[in-house]
Amino acid sequence: MATTQAPPTGAPEILVRGVAKRFPDRRSGRTVRALEDVDLVVNAGEFVSIVGPSGCGKSTLLGLIAGFDTPTAGAIEVGGRPVLKPGPDRVMVFQDYALFPWLNTVENVEFVLRMQGYDGAKRKKAALEYLDLVRLRHVATRPIYKLSGGMRQRVALARALALRPRVLLMDEPFAALDAQQRGLMQRELSRIWAETGQTILFVTHNLDEALYLSDRVVLMTIDPGQIVLDQRMDVPRPRDVTGERFNELKRELGRLLESEVLKAEAKREQEALA
Amino acid sequence: MTTAARREPVAGEQGRPVASLLLRRVRSTLLALILPSVVVAIWWLATALQLIPKVFLPPPQKVLGALIEWITGIAVFGDPAHAYAGTWFESVFSSGQRVLAGYIVGSVIGIVLGGLLGYFAFLRRLVEPTIHMLRAIPIIGWLPLSLVFFGLGIQAAIFLVALGVVFPVIVNAMAGVRGANPALLRVGQMAGANTFQLIRHIIGPSALPAIFTGLRVAMGFAWILVIVAEWMAVRTGLGFTLLDSYNFLRYDYVIAAMISVGLMGFLSDRMLALLFRPILRWHFETTIEGE
Numbered sequence: 001m002a003t004t005q006a007p008p009t010g011a012p013e014i015l016v017r018g019v020a021k022r023f024p025d026r027r028s029g030r031t032v033r034a035l036e037d038v039d040l041v042v043n044a045g046e047f048v049s050i051v052g053p054s055g056c057g058k059s060t061l062l063g064l065i066a067g068f069d070t071p072t073a074g075a076i077e078v079g080g081r082p083v084l085k086p087g088p089d090r091v092m093v094f095q096d097y098a099l100f101p102w103l104n105t106v107e108n109v110e111f112v113l114r115m116q117g118y119d120g121a122k123r124k125k126a127a128l129e130y131l132d133l134v135r136l137r138h139v140a141t142r143p144i145y146k147l148s149g150g151m152r153q154r155v156a157l158a159r160a161l162a163l164r165p166r167v168l169l170m171d172e173p174f175a176a177l178d179a180q181q182r183g184l185m186q187r188e189l190s191r192i193w194a195e196t197g198q199t200i201l202f203v204t205h206n207l208d209e210a211l212y213l214s215d216r217v218v219l220m221t222i223d224p225g226q227i228v229l230d231q232r233m234d235v236p237r238p239r240d241v242t243g244e245r246f247n248e249l250k251r252e253l254g255r256l257l258e259s260e261v262l263k264a265e266a267k268r269e270q271e272a273l274a
Numbered sequence: 275m276t277t278a279a280r281r282e283p284v285a286g287e288q289g290r291p292v293a294s295l296l297l298r299r300v301r302s303t304l305l306a307l308i309l310p311s312v313v314v315a316i317w318w319l320a321t322a323l324q325l326i327p328k329v330f331l332p333p334p335q336k337v338l339g340a341l342i343e344w345i346t347g348i349a350v351f352g353d354p355a356h357a358y359a360g361t362w363f364e365s366v367f368s369s370g371q372r373v374l375a376g377y378i379v380g381s382v383i384g385i386v387l388g389g390l391l392g393y394f395a396f397l398r399r400l401v402e403p404t405i406h407m408l409r410a411i412p413i414i415g416w417l418p419l420s421l422v423f424f425g426l427g428i429q430a431a432i433f434l435v436a437l438g439v440v441f442p443v444i445v446n447a448m449a450g451v452r453g454a455n456p457a458l459l460r461v462g463q464m465a466g467a468n469t470f471q472l473i474r475h476i477i478g479p480s481a482l483p484a485i486f487t488g489l490r491v492a493m494g495f496a497w498i499l500v501i502v503a504e505w506m507a508v509r510t511g512l513g514f515t516l517l518d519s520y521n522f523l524r525y526d527y528v529i530a531a532m533i534s535v536g537l538m539g540f541l542s543d544r545m546l547a548l549l550f551r552p553i554l555r556w557h558f559e560t561t562i563e564g565e
Contacts, residue, residue, distance in 0.1 A: 017306070086460060086464045087466065092460065094457050096459055100458060100461075101557075101560065102556045115465035115471060116465065116466060143556060145559050167520045241500065
């Protein structure tokens with residue numbers, strides 16, 4: 001297949017094979033199949049987004065890769081090593097930032113470096129460099145509660161990158177931001193990704209966001225949570241969101257996503273009636 | 275130039291007058307004094323108009339006289355000096371000592387135990403029901419047993435104060451630990467923190483606002499219990515003076531002692547708040563508690 005741009009991909013970084021996550025639903029008593037037979041490969045340097053209706057298990061999958069939970073079946077490897085527990089090679093960026101409110105901006109970044117055994121001036125210097133990367137050095141000593149939502153997410157991003165993870169896992173990171181801030185953050189993330197070559201697995205419910213940012217967009221379905229489509233984004237960067245190919249893909253994936261969302265809604269209604 | 279011109283008006287960041295900090299302090303102090311003043315005024319009227327016989331309720335000026343006499347040793351109304359004249363500082367010191375000792379013992383045990391119960395679910399299931407049963411027992415109910423075990427003396431008083439302090443601190447420390455944001459813990463785990471580091475750097479700070487609330491409630495209990503303890507177990511302090519003055523029918527001293535205890539409680543609470551304000555600024559700035 002001819003692509004307009006050589007995909008910046010290397011060896012597989014994330015390897016998900018036959019993964020299932022099932023748990024009993026206390027109310028209905030039946031088994032919820034949050035994930036069923038999921039296969040996914042993300043190569044080094046790739047930016048992959050997962051979209052799907054809410055409840056399709058996309059955040060669950062991210063949590064399994066992070067090591068917050070263990071799969072019911074299947075195997076997950078990152079950097080060739082099985083995932084057993086959370087670690088600095090797989091860092092999650094959360095929707096609600098998860099910053100420490102009692103630390104200031106630079107201290108938040110310094111915290112993870114401290115846990116990694118860095119100390120003193122070296123730690124401070126490294127933390128400031130990561131703040132430079134997200135262009136926030138000028139607010140280094142500002143308390144977190146004085147920052148805007150977009151700035152907070154940039155601090156969280158700097159903190160995540162400071163751990164030099166093999167893969168960055170982002171769980172709807174811009175969902176709490178207003179439309180303008182979200183646009184800014186998307187461009188910012190795109191720039192940082194290009195600068196660092198960081199492997200990123202990105203979960204969102206916003207298709208435009210996924211199309212704009214990713215090398216590949218993965219579509220998931222609900223009940224059981226499964227991958228139904230893995231689409232390579234053969235649109236050169238920087239992406240023109242009014243371009244022909246971009247909108248062709250947007251129509252195609254949009255139609256599929258909408259039918260998945262409707263299916264999910266119908267299932268929820270059925271459950272509510274049962 | 276434009277910036278200089280903009281800086282000109284005497285206004286703070288939000289357009290508030292610059293002098294407002296001092297003004298606000300004065301205003302809130304005056305505001306706080308309204309209610310006590312009204313109570314004293316009604317009290318004075320009730321005694322001046324003989325609505326309540328003087329034998330039962332001395333007028334406020336008499337109580338003030340007793341307080342001055344108690345503090346300075348100088349008889350104000352030419353009364354024969356009371357046996358306790360000039361002993362106020364001594365009493366405050368001995369009561370304060372017991373409060374401090376019991377408070378430190380109780381809050382250290384409370385924070386450690388509450389923290390452990392909050393963190394370890396198994397321990398919580400094992401111990402929490404018993405704690406809720408024990409804390410329902412009025413601390414005064416422990417008085418006979420504490421006298422049996424510690425005898426008459428300072429240990430019994432410290433024991434009672436510590437017992438009164440420990441329960442509110444346990445309950446709040448436990449709630450504080452359990453209220454920690456799981457995402458913050460995950461950040462710690464991803465960064466490679468061990469259990470000790472998670473407790474020290476994430477769970478501890480998360481629980482601090484709740485612990486502060488528990489310590490504040492406990493401070494009130496500490497002063498209540500030191501007074502009770504001094505009625506039975508020890509023969510000095512504000513509480514003992516209060517009871518002994520009652521035996522001599524000196525209600526002016528009784529009320530002066532009540533006021534003194536209240537004042538001590540108020541001042542200890544203020545000190546606690548001042549101690550915690552700098553480390554809890556992040557909390558006060560993001561909640562309505564700070565307003």
